[in-house]
Amino acid sequence: MGMEFNKETFRKDFTFKNSAKAIKRFPFPFYEDSYMYSVNMEPHVPGPKGSVFEPMFDVDEHYVAEMQDRAMVLAEDPLRCQSLPHMTLAGWDLLELIMESKARDYPEWFELHKDGHNWHWINRPLGIDQKFTFLDESTLPYGPMEYITRQSQGDFTLQDQRDDNLWIEAGMVTTQADWSLDFDIGMSFHEWHAPVPRAHELGVFDRALKFLLKLQHGAPVRRFNWTLTVDPLLDTSPENYPKWGPMRADISPENVGERMYLRVELQTLHRLPRSNAIAFPIRCYLIRFDDLVTVPKWGRRLHRVLRDIPEDLATYKGFLRNRDSLVKWLSQYDDGAPTSTGWMAD
C-alpha cells in the first residue's frame, strides 16, 4: 500500500491536515438533514474498499502522529489510562483482537506470529518488534490494554458485564469529547451516560443497554457520534479544559472555516471471548469546515443540522456560544437544494 504517515501535530502549532484522500473517505455522520439521539447500531461488517469501515480497526495517514500525541498526553497525565484489577483478562482479549485484526487487514505494516502462548508482534510504522508471552503481564512493558492502545488510534474502554449491566472498568482515553475516565471509571452504563441530555428520556440508553448485554462474540456492531472542536485538538479532556476552553472564545465568522472542526466518533462494540467483557473503541476523525464543505451535500446538511439542533444538545456538545457564527458561515454553502438520504456524497 505504501502509505506515507503525516508528520503533524494536534497541539500548539496544529499542523494536522487531511489529504484529499482522507477528505474523500471521511465518515460523515449525518444520515439526514436533522439530528437526534438514537441507538443507531448496525453490524460492524467490512464496508466498501477504501472506506473507514473496510478494516476492523482503521489505520490512516494520521496513525503515527496520533500515537505520538497519545504518548505526550500519558506522560503529562498517567490517569488517562486505567484498568481496575479484575479487568486485566479483558485487556488481553483486546490485545488479541487488535493484533489479529491489524495483522490480517494490514499485513504490510503489522505481523503477528504465534507459537502457543509465545507471540511475536511487529508494528513497522511505529518501529516495534516485541516477543512476549500471551497472558503473562511480566513480558510486556505495560499492561496488555495500555500496550496495545498505545499503538491504536482512538480511545478504548472495557466494560465488565454483571447483574444485567455494563460497568466501565478500564480505558485508554486521550482523544475524548470532554469526559473523564478517572472520574467515570467504575460506573454503570446509565451512570456514565448520566450527563447526556434527552437520551435518557427518549429511552435510548435503556434500549442500547438491552441490546449490548446480548452482544455476541464474532458479531461486532458500530455507530456514530459527533461533536465540534475548535482547532484539531485530540485531547479535549475535562482535565485540560482550562487550557482549551478559551479557544472557543476565539471563533468569529471570519475564522470558522479554518478553525472549526467536525469531530466524528466511529464507535464499535465487540464482545470479548475470555472475559465476557465488551470492548468499546471510540475512533475520532477530525475535518476542518473548509474541507468539509468541498463536498456540497455535507455543507448543506451540516448547516441544516446545526441550525435546527435543540439548544440543550448544542450546550452539551459545547458549541452553543458559537452556533450563530457557525450557522451563518455554513449558510453560504446551503443553496436549499434537497439532499439524498444516507451518508454518501451525492
Added chain:
Amino acid sequence: MSVKAPRISVTVAEVVEVNPLIKRFRFVRSDGQPMPPFSGGAHIVVEMDDHGTRRLNPYSLMSVPEDSSGYSISVRRDDTGRGGSLYLHQQVKPGMAMEIGYPVNLFSLDQRAKKHLMIAGGIGITPFISQMAQLTSLGGRFELHYSVRNRELGAYVDELKALYGDRIHLYFDDEGDKIDLDRLLAGQSFGTHLYVCGPKGMISWVRSTADAAGWPKGTVHSEEFLAPPVGQPFTVELAQSKKSITVGATQSLLEAMEAANVDAPYLCRGGACGQCETDVVRCDGHIEHNDHWLSDEQKASNRKIMPCVSRFGGTTLVLDR
C-alpha cells in the same frame, strides 16, 4: 434489533460414554481453524437435524477455555424429553458434520470475587469444569461442592479430584451425604461469591439459604436452562409475516417459527436470557409462561411471550413477528 454471530461448522471428533446417563461430545472445526476462546460458564447452541425436525439446544462448554483445538459438552439423556438429548445419544457419531453457534455466557464468573464458592448438582457440574480450568490459569481461588445421586452417576468425580484435590468436595445422595450449607456459608470470608448450577430445587434451596444468611443478591449466581416442555399442539398467527403456524407437541414455538422461516432472535433457548421476547398482539386463551425472564406482572398481562419455552392453550394467539 439483533445481530447474529456466524455459526461454526464442526466435525464430531469423539463421543464418550461417561456413565449410563451421560455422553461427552467433542467438536473440532471442519475448516481446521482454531475454535474461538471462551469464558468459563459459556454455552453453545448445537444444531440438530432430527429426522427433518431442526433442533437447537444449548449445552454448557466443559473444555478448557484456552484450548482452541475443540469444544466439549456433556449431555444427559432425557428419555421423556422432546428428543434433543436422545438424538445426540443415539444418532451422533464421530465424523458427523454439525453446526454450532458461537459461545455465549449467561453464567460468567464475577472476576472481582476474592473467592468463588461453587455448588453443583448432577449434570450442573459442566459449567464449573470450564470455570475451574479458567480460574486455575488466572490464579483465582475456588472451592467446589458437588452433589450426585451415587458413585456410578458421579460424572467426572475422579478427574476433578485428581486435578484439584481438596478443593473438590463430593456428596453422594445414596450414601446419605448432604451439603451442610448453613455452616459452609457462615465460614466464607468477605468478598466470596456463590455459584450454583443444578436441579431447580437445589438452586432455590441455595438461593434462599444464602438470602437468609445475609448474602447480598449480587454475590449469588445461578444458571438453570429449561428444556422446552412438551405439550398439546397449538396454532399461532404471526402478524408481521402474515403466517399461521402450528406448534407440534414436541416442538417449541421458537422452533416452529424458525421452521416457517420467520426470524426470531435467541441466545439461550432456555427461558433465561430474554433475547427472544416477543410482543403479543392478541391472546384469547392462556399462555403457559415457562420462562425465568418475564416478571410476574408481565406474565399476568399476557402482552409478552418467550417463544423458546412458552406454550399456549386457547382459541387465538397473535404475535408481533
Added chain:
Amino acid sequence: MRSRPVYGELTPRPGSGHLFVADGEGAEAILDLFQKAGAQASSLLEKSHIIYMPGPNGTDFGARLEALGAAQYHRSPSFASAQSRLKKVLADAHMGLQIYLAGTEGLMGQAQRDVIEAGLPHEAVQTEHRGSTVRRVQCVHCKGITENVRTDPIKCSHCGLHLFVRDHYSRRLAAFQGVNIDAEDPGQVPAAVERFK
C-alpha cells in the same frame, strides 16, 4: 442525574453481624432502625458494631448511640481517624455481615468505598442520608478533593480554580465533579450561592 446516588432508609436485615458507620444526624437513622426492630432489637444489638463520628456541622449524638448498648461502640473524631478500624473490621468479616451507613453523603461514600474494596458489591450496602447536604467535590483538573462544600461555584482548596459543582457523582472517588466555571471567559465567575447546607 443518573449517577447521583439514591439513598434509602435503614432496615434491619438478616445477617451474621451488623456494622454501622454514621456521622452527625446519621445517629438518628440508627436509633430509628432499632426502634423499628422492636422485640428483635436486643438480639440485633448483641451482634452490632457501631462506628460514629460527629457531623461536619458539629452535630454529635454519640451519647445516645452509645446508650443503645451495642456489642461494640466506637466514637471517632473524624472519618480519617475511623478508617483503619473500619478496614480491619472488613478484613476480618465473613459473608453475612450487614453494612449500614447513615449521615452525610461524604461519610457514606467514603465508607462504601472501603466496603467495595473489601469485596462487597456497592448495592449490598444500605444507606440513609441524614443531616448536612455539604458535598465532597473532586476538582477534575488538579484531582484534589475539597471537603464540606457549601456553595456553588467554589474555589478548589488545592489549585484555586473556580469550580462549578456538578451533580455527576463518582462512587470510586466518593465525590461530585467540579469543573472550571470561567475557562472560556477567564475571570467571569458568578457569585457563589449557598446550595448545600
